[in-house]
Amino acid sequence: MSKPHDQALTDIAHAMLVESKGLLAMDESTGTCNRRFASLNIPQTAEARRDWRELLVTTSGLEECISGAILFDETFRQKLCDGRSFVKALEDANIIPGIKVDIGATDLAGHAGEKVTEGLDGLRGRLREYADMGARFAKWRAVIVIGEGLPGRVGIDVNAHALARYAALCQEVGLVPIIEPEVLMDGTHDLGRCLEVSEEVQRSVFRQLHFQGVRLEGAILKPNMVLPGIGCAIQNTPEEIADATVQSLLRTVPPGLPGIAFLSGGQTPELATARLNAMHVRFKSQLPWALTFSFSRALQQSALALWHGEAAKRIHAQESLLHRARCNQAALRGQYSARMEQE
Ligand code: 13P
Numbered sequence: 001m002s003k004p005h006d007q008a009l010t011d012i013a014h015a016m017l018v019e020s021k022g023l024l025a026m027d028e029s030t031g032t033c034n035r036r037f038a039s040l041n042i043p044q045t046a047e048a049r050r051d052w053r054e055l056l057v058t059t060s061g062l063e064e065c066i067s068g069a070i071l072f073d074e075t076f077r078q079k080l081c082d083g084r085s086f087v088k089a090l091e092d093a094n095i096i097p098g099i100k101v102d103i104g105a106t107d108l109a110g111h112a113g114e115k116v117t118e119g120l121d122g123l124r125g126r127l128r129e130y131a132d133m134g135a136r137f138a139k140w141r142a143v144i145v146i147g148e149g150l151p152g153r154v155g156i157d158v159n160a161h162a163l164a165r166y167a168a169l170c171q172e173v174g175l176v177p178i179i180e181p182e183v184l185m186d187g188t189h190d191l192g193r194c195l196e197v198s199e200e201v202q203r204s205v206f207r208q209l210h211f212q213g214v215r216l217e218g219a220i221l222k223p224n225m226v227l228p229g230i231g232c233a234i235q236n237t238p239e240e241i242a243d244a245t246v247q248s249l250l251r252t253v254p255p256g257l258p259g260i261a262f263l264s265g266g267q268t269p270e271l272a273t274a275r276l277n278a279m280h281v282r283f284k285s286q287l288p289w290a291l292t293f294s295f296s297r298a299l300q301q302s303a304l305a306l307w308h309g310e311a312a313k314r315i316h317a318q319e320s321l322l323h324r325a326r327c328n329q330a331a332l333r334g335q336y337s338a339r340m341e342q343e
Helices: 006-016 030-038 046-057 086-092 123-132 153-173 191-211 238-252 269-286 297-307 311-332 338-342
Strands: 022-026 066-071 096-100 105-107 115-117 137-144 176-183 259-262 290-295
Touching: 006 066, 006 096, 006 137, 006 176, 006 259, 022 046, 022 297, 022 311, 030 046, 046 066, 046 086, 046 297, 046 311, 066 086, 066 137, 086 096, 105 137, 115 137, 115 153, 123 153, 137 153, 153 176, 153 191, 176 191, 191 238, 238 269, 269 290, 269 297, 269 311, 269 338, 290 297, 290 311, 297 311, 311 338
Parallel strands: 022 066, 022 290, 066 096, 096 137, 137 176, 259 290
Antiparallel strands: 105 115
16 A cells, blocks of 8 residues: 655655766765864865865756755754755755664674664654754664674674654654665675675565565665775785675565665775766666665765865865765766876
């Protein structure tokens, strides 16, 4: 039986996944944003965070490559210099506003090394408020660690359960849930191990989504690419990574889901783009869902280093953001090449 928001959710999801566009994740928590600012000696103030996020959303031409942007609560309530809210500025730019709603990962009691994401208590009320303020979609990130004996069954299943509870609550108020189970790339494990864990995690997530009645047509998956650990001696080619990643998704993600948008997870911006490109070169015609990007670091990193907190560098930083967005757009068409990095 259909529910009140079903068609609206499907429409929002399709607008977010429109051909040749991706999502800009700019929803770093205050702690994460401050750490990135501190490493570049940028003041760690609410005003500096606002200035940075204003720079991002006012980048001219961004809407040609970016369909939606994920905000953090602080930004969601801040205003641009011209007095508009960030939600309004995004709408004016034809970019769909979204909001991160989890409140972070913490240690899972009784299971050393495992993480679980918090934020379900009171979530229904918070989601209603965000929807009333103009959000059209939300995001919740679960963290899965690969290590000695990790992850275990409990770590995988409690995170999948929480993702599905969050997703069901989102759909109840008409927000499209971005469901983000991130298998971290920290560690010395190889590509095969990441493939095995990613498949297991995705299976558990879709089992819970089904079990809890989440409607796939109005949801988006935000997974990790299947990668060797950052400390693994064998770093695979973009083609090998594309094959493993698409294989894991084809085996686990039902075709009823409209789309998948990758996180970048600490890959260099250039590698994240090259790997996404390889997926489209090799598999585009065989994919039942849209396959795009929802990067934070791989879109923002070079721009942030250029900006450095200085108003005079604003335009340079915006050009860098737009360049990365265009490279990723080219990857969605299977047309990215290293030559684009010189342009
Ligand atoms: P990265 O692309 O930097 O991994 O961030 C994506 C994200 O939204 C993390 O939750």
